[in-house]
Amino acid sequence: MGVEALPGDSSAEGPIIELSKDLKLSVSERLIKRGLAVLGMRGSGKSYTCGVIAEELARVGQPFVVIDLMGEYYTLRERFPVLIVGLESTGYTDLSGLKPEHAEPLIRFVVENGVSLVLDLSQGTMAERVEFLADFLEAFYKVEEELRRPYVLIVDEAHRIAPEKGLPRLERISKSLKRAYYWLYEIAATGRHIGMGLVIAVRRPAEISKSILAQAEVKIVHKLVDPTDLKKLHEEGLPSELDDEVRSLEPGEAVVLGLGEPFITKVKERSCTHGGEAPLIKPVASPDLEKTIRALAKILGLKSEEERLPVPSPKAEGPRAPEEQPRPARELVLPEFDVQSFDYPPDVVANYLVRMMVYGHLGLFVPRSDQQLAFETCLVPDAPSALKALARRLSEEGWSIRGIGEEGERILLASLKEVVVGMAVAEAEGQGVLALVLSSPLPTSLDKALSRLRILMADTCPSTGKAQR
Ligand SMILES: Nc1ncnc2c1ncn2[C@@H]1O[C@H](COP(=O)(O)OP(=O)(O)OP(=O)(O)O)[C@@H](O)[C@H]1O
Ligand SMILES: [Mg+2]
Incomplete structure (x- = not known):
């Protein structure tokens, strides 16, 4: 059930990203003008696929922003000069201490300079994370409305921002969550007109807002077993004869919907280490990154981290071998616990x-x-x-x-x-x-x-x- 070079994409103008031998997507046609959803149960390969997408975007020079709720994407720095900022220092953030008022100047700087950004929201209380995210998404949309630079927004764990059914939430969280959801919907529905592409990763089709999922024309479906989820996907073009295939996919394998006949593929291996637990083995960045971090730190009034990921010397070009220096122990910053x-x-x-x-x-x-x-x-x-x-x-x-x-x-x-x-x-x-x-x-x-x-x-x-x- 393979597929030939995709008609809409091989002839499309501009960069093409390659997720597997038979899954090649035009950035402008598939990501910016339409939108992509990556679905699958826990451990099925969603974040891994998003990691491959980010690497491919970096490779073709298409700037992107990753909303990283789990702190999994910093390893992109093994090969690519992405900027990593967070609410709290994680040991790998370039800048931390973000407050809602930083959201607009941050994204404005990022878009104006064509920088790729990992917004690490793995730290801070849930209320802080959602509040920042709501402001950030709103500012991103408005800055793009003004500047219209093509950008791809990758939102991993999007069901946590745009759940289909209201989950019980603290009132403070639910207010900002509604705002974050509103802006995510706006980006999904109208972002294409201002150059914003969207990639969402979602655990269960039944868990994500239908109106957001419907905006994603291409769906990369990793393993799913729940009959409710499969049923939802039947509405999205999954033939029921493929249910058994979807149930038995191995991590990384996926059924692709929205590109003509559904077909099965295996997403290629990442070039950076995957996952938040993994050590950063080959920190690399561009000669400009140091300058970028300093400039942004000044604009935001934040101190750049003294022990952040190494920034390469101006001579560095592309991936390099790791420097044999043990990373110094840093002071452990622990979140506050609400003890039940x-x-x-x-x-x-x-x-x-x-x-x-x-x-x-x-x-x-x-x-x-x-x-x-x-x-x-x-x-x-x-x-x-x-x-x-x-x-x-x-x-x-x-x-x-x-x-x-x-x-x-x-x-x-x-x-x-x-x-x-x-x-x-x-x-x-x-x-x-x-x-x-x-x-x-x-x-x-x-x-x-x-x-x-x-x-x-x-x-x-x-x-x-x-x-x-
Ligand atoms: N394309 C792939 N090639 C090789 N291994 C893969 C691939 N995709 C996933 N894996 C393996 O599966 C594991 C789980 O993948 P991943 O972290 O992407 O799951 P997930 O769907 O994001 O899960 P969760 O919902 O828990 O976040 C990875 O750590 C990796 O070992
Ligand atoms: Mg994941």
């Missing part, structure tokens, strides 16, 4: 925390199904300080730490090589509860990490007790 209090016995709450991580959020940090899991729970006098102490110790031992999850149910994520640990806290009948879920594809490294964590937990929270299950 429960009127249930600690063992019940500990159980709940583990289940919440395994069933609710596991896909966020364990995208593959071949992972081994273990968990550990304990009682502590003060849960947030125990968690912070543990995170600091892990960080000193070389683990990288970041926060994920929505406000009120935050999880700290510690990762070292292939091991990823989710850590959550709560209060139960006045007692602090700390729960850890460990995952690794290798049983031996899982066991090793578990024993190390037990030692650290005993060390950092001396008066701990076991939360019996």
Whole structure:
């Protein structure tokens, strides 16, 4: 079921990006004039595909902006001079400390200078992230209305910004979320007239606003199993005979809709490392990037990070070998936790925390199904300080730490090589509860990490007790 060079695209003017041997898309025809959606369940390859799209855009010189809610796109810097800015410093942001008032000058500078931007919204409270995003999308639209420079906006996890059904939200969040949604819709529906292309990645077609999804003419459908989702896609041109194929796609494989007959393809490999856990092995940037960062820092009144990703010397050209310098340890900045209090016995709450991580959020940090899991729970006098102490110790031992999850149910994520640990806290009948879920594809490294964590937990929270299950 292969496809020949796509008629609309091979003859189209301007750059063509190549996602696989048979999936070549004209930037202006497919991304700017029409729009693209990448769909698929957790771990099916959406972010990976978006990563390939970003790399291809960088390769052909088409500027883009990535809305990165998970902190996964900084690895683009291994090969491309993208600017990375965030609400809080992540250790790889060029600039951080963004407040809503920075949104307009930031995007104006980016568009005026044709810079590609990763907007890292993996840090900060949910309210801060959504507020900034709403202002940013509005400003992006308005600046484009004025300047009309072709730009591609890539929104990963778009269902979190434009859900089909209203999810229960704090009032403060829901107001800005509505604004972010409004501007995303505006970009999807009318952005093409002002040069804005849109790529959205969405977990489930049933979860994303129908009116936004409908704007994306081409759909790259990775693995989906839920019958409701498949049914939605039948309305979008997926023949029901392909349901079984869609259910059994491997990561990276996809059915492509909207380019004539549906066909199956495998998205090519990324040229940069994929994922937020991955170390940045070959930091590279353009000779201009240093200057760009300094200029932007001045405009925004922010300090550029002292220990940000290395910016290459003016001699550097394209990808280079890594410099053999260990990255200096940086001070660990931890998010504030809203510790939930429960009127249930600690063992019940500990159980709940583990289940919440395994069933609710596991896909966020364990995208593959071949992972081994273990968990550990304990009682502590003060849960947030125990968690912070543990995170600091892990960080000193070389683990990288970041926060994920929505406000009120935050999880700290510690990762070292292939091991990823989710850590959550709560209060139960006045007692602090700390729960850890460990995952690794290798049983031996899982066991090793578990024993190390037990030692650290005993060390950092001396008066701990076991939360019996
Ligand atoms: N085209 C591909 N080639 C090779 N491996 C891939 C490809 N796409 C995905 N993978 C593998 O699948 C894993 C999960 O992919 P990815 O992170 O893109 O999932 P996702 O759909 O974004 O999941 P989530 O909804 O949890 O964010 C990747 O870490 C990678 O190992
Ligand atoms: Mg993803």
